[in-house]
Amino acid sequence: MGRRSEPDVTERPPVAVIGGGIAGAAACISLARAGCPPLWLAPPAEQQAQAFGESLGPGARPILKALGLEDLLTSSAHRPANASFSAWGSDRLTARHAALQAGPPGYVLDRLRFEADLRARAAALAERLPHRLSSAAGEDQVWRLHLSNGENCTASAVVDASGRAAVFARRHSPLIRRDRLIAAATLLRQHDLSVEPTRATLIEALPDGWLYAALLPDEALSLAYFTDPDLMPAGISRDPQVLAAVLKQSRHIARWIAEAGFVPERPPRLYSAGTTRIAAPVGRNGRLPPWMAVGDAAAAFDPLSSHGMTTALWGGWKAGEAMAAALSGDRSGLDAYAAALAEGIADFDRQQARFYAAETRFPNSRFWAARHPN
Ligand SMILES: Cc1cc2nc3c(=O)[nH]c(=O)nc-3n(C[C@H](O)[C@H](O)[C@H](O)COP(=O)(O)OP(=O)(O)OC[C@H]3O[C@@H](n4cnc5c(N)ncnc54)[C@H](O)[C@@H]3O)c2cc1C
Known part of the structure; x- marks a missing residue:
């Protein structure tokens, strides 16, 4: 007859948040603000793959404010975004507001510090546990979680914020992969300090991919080459000449690097950067306790958009509100989150298609052909 009775809040195990990145941290803060201090499975920082990418979109600011975190941006380690240009669809450099990231610029972060x-x-x-989730099983209104140190614990709900690994969500819903974009990314330092480097972010289309370069607040230059795995030049992570050969195809970014005397600090590292999503990012039905995926675990975007960190903050924020309500018997917030995420993904898909379609200079390139409408 009536509603299924919910366990008493005082006896209930906590919500478990999986992942120590931006989405996981935001989810913990949001859950605590909603009266549900979580259990946080976050491997120690030194065991985490170092995240790359520092352009924080303008949409992040209101989310940080809603989470009581606006002051995080006031550190002098970060600064408002510099001028942003692209050479895309044409050899000429143009102001970048036609690119995927619409609206005013956001911030260039010291990502490690943020x-x-x-x-x-x-x-x-x-309550933070420095362990990884190994597996999980739902039973009797709780999730039983098995941790990498061999211990077990229980949770009344799970927020999967484990990034592209989506370690929990993938077991409950298929992963949809739109492309397999990868990035070779590194930092460059200036050896000749007599030249003032231009404070800017540049994107430049190349025959088999595109280059991103941004001057960071500490004056290092962040550089990444994006292409498909079979088109990434062999040896780029070992041999400096391979990156140099890629830069030879660039007009603007190569000139910027040469004129300011930037030299790679270390060989590039490879990162997955493809567009993926979990088919159903929330679990709210049946006898299993609720779960949701947030950040890259729910939807990972082509970094061309600079959407990733903002979506991670947004997902973490929404997770706190939706899970707190779900544990009180109202699971509509989970549906509202899934619907808003689907809307954001559809919007991203339209902008991404439009932006890649604008580059028509390389008709024989497999990279560009794969991203053009048939
Ligand atoms: C080359 C590149 C450039 C980018 N540039 C930008 C940019 O300029 N601007 C932007 O907004 N976005 C950018 N992004 C995207 C952005 O970095 C991501 O969207 C963002 O880091 C997602 O945060 P997250 O917390 O969801 O995931 P992650 O940062 O991946 O964090 C996931 C966490 O989960 C942990 N984890 C994994 N498995 C387990 C487990 N089994 N148990 C417990 N914990 C686990 C990991 O250790 C990690 O701490 C870029 C991405 C790439 C690849």
Whole structure:
């Protein structure tokens, strides 16, 4: 007859948040603010793959404000985004507001510092376990979680914020992969300090992919080459000449690097950067307790959009509100989150298709052909 009775809040195990990145930290903060201090499975920072990418979109600011975190951006380690240009569809450099990221510029972050500050805020509000999730099983209104150190624990709900690995969500819903874009990314330092480097972010289309370069707040140059795995030049992570050969195809970014005397600090590292999503990012039906996927675990975007960090913050914020309501018997917030995420993905798909279609200079390139409408 009536509603299924929910366990008493005082006896209920906590919500488990899986993942120590931006989405996981934001989810912990949001859950704690909603009265549900979580259990946080976050491997130690030194065991985490270092995240790359520092362009924070303008949409992040209101989310940080809603989470009481607006002050994180006031550190002098970050600064408002510099001028942004692209050579895309034409050899000429143009102001980049026609690109995927619409609207005013956001911030250029010291990414390590931003994530460390965010994690410290979350750690003060959560019970943190420095272990990875190995597996999970749903039973009797709880999730039984098996951890990498051999211990078990229980949770009344799960927020999967484990990034592209989506370690929990993938077991409950298929992963949809739109492309297999990868990035070879590194930092460059200036050896000749007599030249003032241009404070800018540049994107430049090349025959088999595209280059991204941004001057960071500490004056290092962040550089990444994006292409498909079979088109990534062999040896790019070992041999500096391979990256140099890629730069030879560039007009603007190569000139910027040469004129300011930037030299790679270390060989590039390879990162997955493809567009993926979980078919159903929330679990709210049947006898299993609820779960949701947030950040890259729910939807990972082509970094051309600079959407990733903002979506991770947004997902973490929404997770706190939706899970707190779900544990009180109202699971509509989970549906609202899934619908808003689907809308955001559809919007991204339209912008991405339009932006790639604008580059028509390389008709014989497999990279561009794969991204053009048939
Ligand atoms: C080359 C590149 C450039 C980018 N540039 C930008 C940019 O300029 N601007 C932007 O907004 N976005 C950018 N992005 C995207 C952005 O970095 C991601 O969207 C963002 O990091 C997602 O955060 P997250 O918390 O969801 O995932 P992640 O940062 O991947 O964090 C996931 C966490 O889960 C942990 N984890 C994994 N498995 C387990 C497990 N079994 N148990 C417990 N924990 C686990 C990991 O250790 C990690 O701490 C870029 C991405 C790439 C690849």
